[in-house]
Amino acid sequence: MLGRLFLKLEFKKVDYAELYLWLGSLMKNNCKQRRQFLVMAAGLLAASVVPAWAAGVSGEVKALEGVAWRNDQPLKLGDPIMLGDHLRTGADSKLVVRLGGDVYLLRANGSLQLENKGLVLGSLRLLSGALLAVFAKSNKQIITPTVTAGIRGTGLYVEASEQSTYFCLCYGEVELMPMHQRSQQFRFKANHHKAHTLDAKGGVEKSPLRNHNDDELAILEALAGRKPHALVG
Template identity: 35%
Template sequence: MTQHILQGRSEDEILWFQRRDTLKAAAAWALAGGLPAAMAQQRSNVVEFVGDVMLNGQRMLPQQTVQTGDDILTGPASRLVFLIGNAAFHVRQNSRLRVERGATLNTASLLRLLSGAVVSAFGRGSNRSIVTPTLTAGIRGTGVYTEIMADQGGRTYFCNCYGTVDMESNGNRAVSVSSYHQSFWGEVQPRGGRFLTPAPALNHTDEELEFLARLIGQRTAWQIMGQTGVKDGRGYMEQRPPEAHPAAPR
């Protein structure tokens, strides 16, 4: 298990991918042919859901499908793992988000997170974004973790775990190119005159991203390279100074 630092999350919540039921659900999903088979056979694109999950205001039922345009709300001790196109998502407990439509019904152009947290793995593509009240992230092919910190006034935490992301917060912009967890705050009020600031690596693990990447037939950057890096939020395999972070003051 890779090292991880928790802030406002429990160890049990972070280790969701280790649960026996989750592993069985993922194995069954793969055995059934994954997303292409699910689409061809008009089966659900949900790998697993646990607890109270609301879909468009109604309690979610087994074998329901998550589509673009849907609103998702998870309750306490609840979670949802699903795929749309070449993207996989794990929605954590006490989260609310909307998946907006892309070029087709099976393409998610925008993930609008209103509360809580979501782990995401995206295959290559264009015109996809994650939006929170304080931050916008333009997604290319990447794996990311996004959380709205309710106990910090709605401040957004965002980690580009691997890949390239165009970051923006209230006019502050940065291009994030990460091989190993480059993290940002989308501030509610400016800090040091900036709304986009560096953050440490918090509340998520390598294994979560590997789990989701595997669902879409991909591998993370560190799996491809055969090594992990320095998990300090700066985004590099080797130690770098604080000013190497793209949101650091210049």
């Protein structure tokens, strides 16, 4: 199966949905096989990815499991994604979107608003659910009901609710500002997963890693046309 998949990657248009779903099956196998897959996929995807802005489209749906909506309209694989869109996912669903140099994975029952700043993406407002994302080196914000995060060229995972935000800085730098305690700011750097939970009152505590992994991050980086951070070194 591995050989057939990479022949497809080399000689045909990449089927990102199949690639993503196949990665899920690999997570049940051994680490050596996952590593082999990621090393091969990184080079092939980076060579084959055409940036969205070069194609004249702000963004695109790269993978979809279950159901998802853009501005309350059902989405399908390959649909365009534009600045200002509101994205939602249903139960037991996942949506992968590439927008410029960023790639986002919105998990089940998620609600994400893409807020533009002029002609570029200024912030991602995660109203509910969970988001795994990798970013190009440009200044953006992640906004949840309890925190605002300033980011630049990072990988991160966020779970948002009205009561608290779980925030894992997978790698890179971030500045966290509690929504109701603007005078407080927390700066973090990480090379490999540093997680915190921030409550509605501005409290911050360290938290364990949960609900995401390096394999998923590596695939998102490869879809963005970059060498996966997990493979550096």
